[in-house]
Amino acid sequence: NAGVTQTPKFQVLKTGQSMTLQCAQDMNHNSMYWYRQDPGMGLRLIYYSASEGTTDKGEVPNGYNVSRLNKREFSLRLESAAPSQTSVYFCASSPRGSTEAFFGQGTRLTVV
Amino acid sequence: EDQVTQSPEALRLQEGESSSLNCSYTVSGLRGLFWYRQDPGKGPEFLFTLYSAGEEKEKERLKATLTKKESFLHITAPKPEDSATYLCALMGYQKVTFGTGTKLQVIP
Numbered sequence: 001n002a003g004v005t006q007t008p009k010f011q012v013l014k015t016g017q018s019m020t021l022q023c024a025q026d027m028n029h030n031s032m033y034w035y036r037q038d039p040g041m042g043l044r045l046i047y048y049s050a051s052e053g054t055t056d057k058g059e060v061p062n063g064y065n066v067s068r069l070n071k072r073e074f075s076l077r078l079e080s081a082a083p084s085q086t087s088v089y090f091c092a093s094s095p096r097g098s099t100e101a102f103f104g105q106g107t108r109l110t111v112v
Numbered sequence: 113e114d115q116v117t118q119s120p121e122a123l124r125l126q127e128g129e130s131s132s133l134n135c136s137y138t139v140s141g142l143r144g145l146f147w148y149r150q151d152p153g154k155g156p157e158f159l160f161t162l163y164s165a166g167e168e169k170e171k172e173r174l175k176a177t178l179t180k181k182e183s184f185l186h187i188t189a190p191k192p193e194d195s196a197t198y199l200c201a202l203m204g205y206q207k208v209t210f211g212t213g214t215k216l217q218v219i220p
Contacts, residue, residue: 004155042116042210043156043199059207090155099144099203103155 002026004104006091012110013081021076021107023091030096032074033058034066036087037106043090049074051096081111114139114204118211125190125218133185133214135200145183147176148199150213156199190218 007022025032034046045058049068063085065077074093078085088108092101117136125131137145144163148156160169162178169176173194175186185198197213 040212042201042212044210045207092155099146099161100158101156102158105155106153 004091004093004102006089006104006107008107009105010108012112013078014112015082017081018077018079019081020078021089021091021109022073023075023104024073025091025093025102026072027093027095027102028071029093029102030071031094032068033092033094033101034064034074034076035090035092036060037090038087046076046089081109083111085109086111114202114207114209116200116202116209116211118198118200118214120214121212122215123217125187125216127191127218127220128189130186130188130190132187133198133216135183135185135211136181137183137200137202138181139202139204139209141205142202143205144203145178146201146203146208147174147183147185148201150197150199159198187216190216192218192220194218 004025030051033048035043037043044060047066049055052071055066067075088106090106091104094101115138119134144161146161147159150156160176165180167178173188177184195218197215199213200211
């Protein structure tokens with residue numbers, strides 16, 4: 001049982017490049033989330049998906065887009081990366097009606 | 113605006129030396145308060161959810177308590193493997209707000 005799997009684990013981008021962060025969960029959870037974690041700040045929600053086919057903005061959505069491809073997969077896209085998007089990105093999932101979230105191992109992204 | 117403040121930022125304990133971590137909060141309507149553990153280079157791992165003042169939950173050497181203004185994570189007789197960053201988060205009406213964490217180091 002892998003839980004929540006994120007790829008890649010590390011990435012370096014040049015300003016203006018685009019990339020997609022991948023996330024998949026094998027726990028049959030309805031809800032999925034993308035967070036970013038920066039030094040001195042708490043985890044901040046970028047986007048979430050309460051169920052397959054729906055997505056909603058979180059606290060810091062600017063510069064990002066998401067796709068809930070199916071129940072298992074939730075991807076995060078940076079169309080034109082900026083140095084301010086240097087961060088550690090976490091994907092998480094939770095079952096319907098539960099407050100317990102399961103996190104992936106994170107993607108450490110550096111934009112130069 | 114919902115706010116979460118964790119203290120101390122860092123805590124160094126001798127093995128077996130019990131202590132408490134604090135999470136102070138302000139929220140318009142509390143739907144739940146969470147504690148997570150995060151090891152270096154890994155994602156947060158869920159520990160507890162507390163829903164109302166007076167509630168307590170325990171897991172091994174950890175005990176979480178909740179009042180109307182703060183939550184405490186009590187660590188009894190900690191071991192080196194308890195070393196990690198402990199995150200507090202609260203769920204209000206609109207969103208989940210995370211604190212910045214307390215980095216705990218337990219020395220053998």
